[in-house]
Amino acid sequence: MTEGAKRTTRSPAQALFRRLFMINGLVFAVATLVLAISPATVSAPLVLAEVPVLIVGLALMLAANALLLRRSLAPLDALTTLMQRVDLLRTGDRLPIGGNSDLTHVIATFNAMLDRLEAERSASSGHALAAQEGERRRIARELHDEIGQSLTVVLLGLKRVVDRAPDDLREDLHGVQETVRASLDEVRQVARRLRPGVLEDLGLHAALAALCSDVSQMSGVQVARAVQHDLPELGADVELVLYRIAQESLTNIARHARATRAELSLGTRDGRLTLRVTDDGQGGARQDGAGIRGMRERALLIGARLAVDSPPGEGTRVHLTIPNDRSPTR
Structure with a gap:
């Protein structure tokens, strides 16, 4: 960008200041023109009958100025509302660009900022969830290969003990055996929830x-x-x-x-x-x-x-x- 282009490029604040200055200048210029071509005059000292004329003129200028400024700054209300309801997990909420040309750059910049934040949030969530899935697979593998195998060995040992145990202890050992078998089933269910092997194997x-x-x-x-x-x-x-x-x-x-x-x-x-x-x-x-x-x-x-x-x-x-x-x- 050349030096001349840098000097002519206005910031959003400068553009907004320029618009407000032009709106106020336009209102005052029109009011001055109306006073110049109208039969209304103001005496020095002020005559009491001329006070209503001044009040009406001032009211008209303020009303015109307020109307023009309100229309010019209306997009700021929508922008504020959007800022209050923004949630990066609910994507696609954007403010349409249009209307006031001086605020278009502000709105476009805010929309672009939301695009960047959503992209960054999605990328960081992707890394976090990928790490979470990796940790799930590791824990599921340890549950299945270590705890599951250990409980299986315990079940086999209990079966040999039950076969050789006297009748008065056999019923109690059967209860212990069923408890261990239930624990093994629970471990397998937890491992399956952590790592859906059926999803990878069968679809x-x-x-x-x-x-x-x-x-x-x-x-x-x-x-x-x-x-x-x-x-x-x-x-x-x-x-x-x-x-x-x-x-x-x-x-x-x-x-x-x-x-x-x-x-x-x-x-x-x-x-x-x-x-x-x-x-x-x-x-x-x-x-x-x-x-x-x-x-x-x-x-x-x-x-x-x-x-x-x-x-x-x-x-x-x-x-x-x-x-x-x-x-x-x-």
Whole structure:
């Protein structure tokens, strides 16, 4: 940029000052012209009959000045409102650029700042969630390979002891054996929730079916499942996000909703992939908890939009929509 261009480029504050100065100057110029061509005069000293003329003229100038300034500064109200409701987990909230040309640069700069913040938040969330998934896999592997194997060895040892134990101790040893077997099953369930091996081995359909079955068995909530068979090709990151959001939604239903029935559906609607999880519970969730905010962060990773509707007494509806231009990555 040349020195001449630097001198002619005005900052937003300078542009706004120039506009306000021009508006006030225009009002005063018009008022002066009206006084010059009108028969109204002001005597020295001031005559009492001329006071109403001055008051009316002043009122007209103030009204005209207020109207022009209000129209000029109106975008600032919308900008302030947007600043108050901004949430980086709810993307796409922007102020349309138009109207006052001097504030266009301010609005465009604020929109660009939101774009940068959302991109940075998405990138940082991606790194954090990737690290979290890695830690989940490590813990699940240790649970399965170490604790699971240790409990299996204990079960085998107990079986040999039971076979050689006297009759009066055999019943007690059977109780211990069942307790260890139940603990082994719980360890395997925890490992499966931490690392959905079925998702990697058998795919999304089988993983969702196993998830719904597990939730039904553990909580008693009947989970109906409707998954489209001919889903479009999905990337591994999209499948993982879909699984985790479905898992968190069903877990919330089992823990907090007091529901008797839930429904999970996945399919394409209007050309977009849509995941819906609903229940017939108490609803009434007013604020996003850690679970819902975690789901929003996962949705940002694949450019999806998550909506959670929870009217009191009408259950909760989780709706995830993946855009059409989401390309699969493997």
